[in-house]
Amino acid sequence: MESIISTFNINPQDFVFIAGCTVIFIVTLILVIFFRDEVPTAESTEHQIDDSPVQEQALTPSKELEETEITQQEVALDQAVVEEVTKKQTEDFVAITDTQETVHIEEIEKSVVDNVQQSQVISEQVVEEIVKAPEPVQQPDAPAESFLSRLRLGLSKTRAGFIDKLDALISRNEINDEVWEEFEETLILADLGVTTTMKLREDIENEIERKSITDPHEIKNILKSKILEILKKSEGSAAISNNKPFIMMIAGVNGVGKTTTIGKLAYKFKCENKKVMVAAADTFRAAAVDQLEVWANRVGTEFIRGRSGADPSAVAFDAVKASVSRNCDVLIIDTAGRLHTRENLMDELKKMRKVVSRELEGAPHETILVLDATTGQNAVQQAKIFNEAIDLTGIALTKLDGTAKGGVIISIANELNIPVKYIGIGERLEDLREFNAEEFVEALFVSESETIH
Numbered sequence: 001m002e003s004i005i006s007t008f009n010i011n012p013q014d015f016v017f018i019a020g021c022t023v024i025f026i027v028t029l030i031l032v033i034f035f036r037d038e039v040p041t042a043e044s045t046e047h048q049i050d051d052s053p054v055q056e057q058a059l060t061p062s063k064e065l066e067e068t069e070i071t072q073q074e075v076a077l078d079q080a081v082v083e084e085v086t087k088k089q090t091e092d093f094v095a096i097t098d099t100q101e102t103v104h105i106e107e108i109e110k111s112v113v114d115n116v117q118q119s120q121v122i123s124e125q126v127v128e129e130i131v132k133a134p135e136p137v138q139q140p141d142a143p144a145e146s147f148l149s150r151l152r153l154g155l156s157k158t159r160a161g162f163i164d165k166l167d168a169l170i171s172r173n174e175i176n177d178e179v180w181e182e183f184e185e186t187l188i189l190a191d192l193g194v195t196t197t198m199k200l201r202e203d204i205e206n207e208i209e210r211k212s213i214t215d216p217h218e219i220k221n222i223l224k225s226k227i228l229e230i231l232k233k234s235e236g237s238a239a240i241s242n243n244k245p246f247i248m249m250i251a252g253v254n255g256v257g258k259t260t261t262i263g264k265l266a267y268k269f270k271c272e273n274k275k276v277m278v279a280a281a282d283t284f285r286a287a288a289v290d291q292l293e294v295w296a297n298r299v300g301t302e303f304i305r306g307r308s309g310a311d312p313s314a315v316a317f318d319a320v321k322a323s324v325s326r327n328c329d330v331l332i333i334d335t336a337g338r339l340h341t342r343e344n345l346m347d348e349l350k351k352m353r354k355v356v357s358r359e360l361e362g363a364p365h366e367t368i369l370v371l372d373a374t375t376g377q378n379a380v381q382q383a384k385i386f387n388e389a390i391d392l393t394g395i396a397l398t399k400l401d402g403t404a405k406g407g408v409i410i411s412i413a414n415e416l417n418i419p420v421k422y423i424g425i426g427e428r429l430e431d432l433r434e435f436n437a438e439e440f441v442e443a444l445f446v447s448e449s450e451t452i453h
């Protein structure tokens with residue numbers, strides 16, 4: 001140290017001062033360098049991840065500043081935009097409110113009604129589709145004569161098994177016990193049933209005795225008038241009432257002809273210029289729904305399709321609503337003939353009837369049971385069971401064309417207090433007829449030579 005002092009010729013006090021300043025400078029320098037390297041910022045870390053050199057970051061603080069300023073400007077801009085938008089929305093809202101206040105009260109009421117009507121139409125859960133009616137079908141211009149000849153033709157099997165046998169019977173010379181036994185047998189084979197057969201025999205025998213008739217041919221004439229008497233009592237009006245929509249529920253065991261009958265009914269109403277809707281509430285079989293849709297398309301009616309497996313009552317409920325909102329004249333509801341669930345068919349039908357009547361007072365206006373004439377006396381049993389469950393208003397007897405058991409209609413009319421409203425005499429659209437006792441009896445008792453025309 002003395003050599004340094006003597007070499008540079010400075011006094012010792014100046015030397016201590018210079019040395020102290022140098023040490024302080026070096027320590028300060030070391031501290032600055034250490035802290036700058038060892039405590040990096042969050043931004044420098046991000047940039048490291050981005051492979052940007054640390055040194056560059058450390059050497060460009062002005063860039064950070066620039067970015068911060070831009071961000072602050074953006075935030076300020078965003079706030080301005082938000083404020084502007086909010087202001088505009090508020091103005092718009094005030095404008096809309098002002099406009100709404102000036103809208104005429106009737107327009108508001110109309111939109112409310114429209115909304116209610118729309119919401120009334122369907123609940124998407126049960127209804128899969130409502131198909132608008134296609135172009136209407138041509139009205140049939142078939143003359144009345146062709147109907148009668150078709151009825152005669154339709155009843156030809158029953159006539160062969162009933163009237164032809166009767167003709168053989170009355171060709172005897174006298175009326176004796178043998179004739180009466182064969183008479184009973186003929187009527188029972190034609191499916192008039194034991195009760196009705198016995199009643200007819202008793203009534204005719206009494207009349208023959210009272211009038212002292214000996215000619216067996218008279219048996220046929222008296223039988224004809226007695227049958228007409230029975231059928232006349234059962235003849236029900238098929239006319240639809242003023243109720244709009246007129247709602248018909250169609251029931252019956254499987255395969256009797258419900259869906260086909262609905263197709264024919266829809267056609268009949270369509271020909272009367274009615275707006276018709278058909279509803280497929282047999283949701284257990286997809287094929288049943290498709291089958292009804294085919295009929296609806298063929299006839300040109302509105303069609304409401306229930307979702308597969310949906311509650312049939314819910315479909316019926318929606319169908320009623322839809323038919324009201326679409327201003328239909330007639331709604332015809334198809335039902336299942338057999339359920340594939342453990343539910344009881346009668347309970348299901350009762351429920352459906354209740355739901356429909358709750359939705360529209362007085363509905364269903366018709367509860368028609370479809371019976372298959374080929375099942376003979378079984379049809380009478382079915383009618384009794386269905387009537388207990390759902391209060392039938394009428395019967396449609398189908399397939400009279402395909403059976404020798406058409407005599408069942410006389411049994412139905414005699415034993416049940418339910419009017420026969422329709423008869424089915426074939427698979428064509430026009431093969432459903434309003435039941436007319438006189439026409440029926442004439443067609444049944446017509447002689448073979450007359451059926452040719």
Ligand SMILES: Nc1nc2c(ncn2[C@@H]2O[C@H](COP(=O)(O)OP(=O)(O)OP(=O)(O)O)[C@@H](O)[C@H]2O)c(=O)[nH]1
Pocket residue numbers: 252253254255256257258259260261282288336337338398399400401402424425426427431
């Ligand atoms: N010959 C004839 N056949 C008929 C008549 N009515 C219906 N059918 C036929 O009877 C069969 C059954 O008719 P559907 O209408 O499917 O019977 P359904 O009662 O709806 O049957 P499910 O839906 O299975 O309960 C079909 O082949 C029809 O063509 C009729 O008056 N005469």
Ligand SMILES: [Mg+2]
Pocket residue numbers: 258259260282288334
């Ligand atoms: Mg069916």
